[in-house]
Amino acid sequence: MSEYENMRTADIVAEALLDWQVEVIFGLPGDGINGFMEALRRRKDKIRFVLVRHEESAAFMACAYAKYTGRLGACVATSGPGAIHLLNGLYDAKLDNTPVIAITGTTYSDMMNSNYQQDVNLIQLFSDVSVYNSMINVPEQAEMVVDFACRTALSRRGVSHITIPIDIQERKLKGDYSRHKVAGHTSDIYNPLILPDKKLIEDAAYILNSGERVVILAGQGALGAEDELVSVAQKIRCPNS
DSSP states (O other): OOTTTTOBHHHHHHHHHHHTTOOEEEEOOOGGGHHHHHHHHHTTTTSEEEEOSSHHHHHHHHHHHHHHHSSOEEEEEOTTHHHHHTHHHHHHHHHTTOOEEEEEEEOOGGGTTTTOTTOOOHHHHTTTTEEEEEEOOSHHHHHHHHHHHHHHHHHHTSEEEEEEEHHHHHOBOOOOOOTTOOTTSSOOOOOOOOOOOHHHHHHHHHHHHHOSSOOOOOOGGGTTOHHHHHHHHHHTTOTTO
8 A cells, every 4th residue: 555545646646755854845826736736735845836926936936045045946826828937037047056846736637738728838828947747647646756756856956847637636656557666666765875986086186286376166066075175265365265
């Protein structure tokens, strides 16, 4: 029996986000995402929902949150225009290599491609801005998609997008997995400590040590390493160190 047995898709998504230490999510409610909004309401003591006046603000806030905390940013919007409004802020995340996950609603699964209200092809729309882009079609898929989305956003420093049809948000997990869904197929484990080749580090150190007027341009990869940067600057006698 899965730990999520009989849980709604929206609740599984919320629980999976908690596994990835998502504690703040910015957004604006709407009919197309209300199933997920209810999941957030039930977990208001664990995930803080920040209400905005416009979805574009939600995406920019999620991007800024990720930049200044070093954590995964998150935003949410309803179907159609609500999702479309996220794009400006998400392009900021893309171009600044900032990890953000965007969750959108989309129309009823049996009404797709019928010109129904707010029926927009969000997978196509988000294909350029995102490093991971997927639709959750069944509850059994939900945990895996969130794991992939969060891991990809963090490892590739970009935007992951998940969209969920209105009816699928409310559908409960029955545990009818395919025979291919083997143990370990999905995981919330992420290890960002990947070191470059030792020889490359030694070569870079040699170049720095050989310099007479070295300038260090430190980007977001140096976040939290201020003391180390000062120490390096002093050792190589960097001006104004």
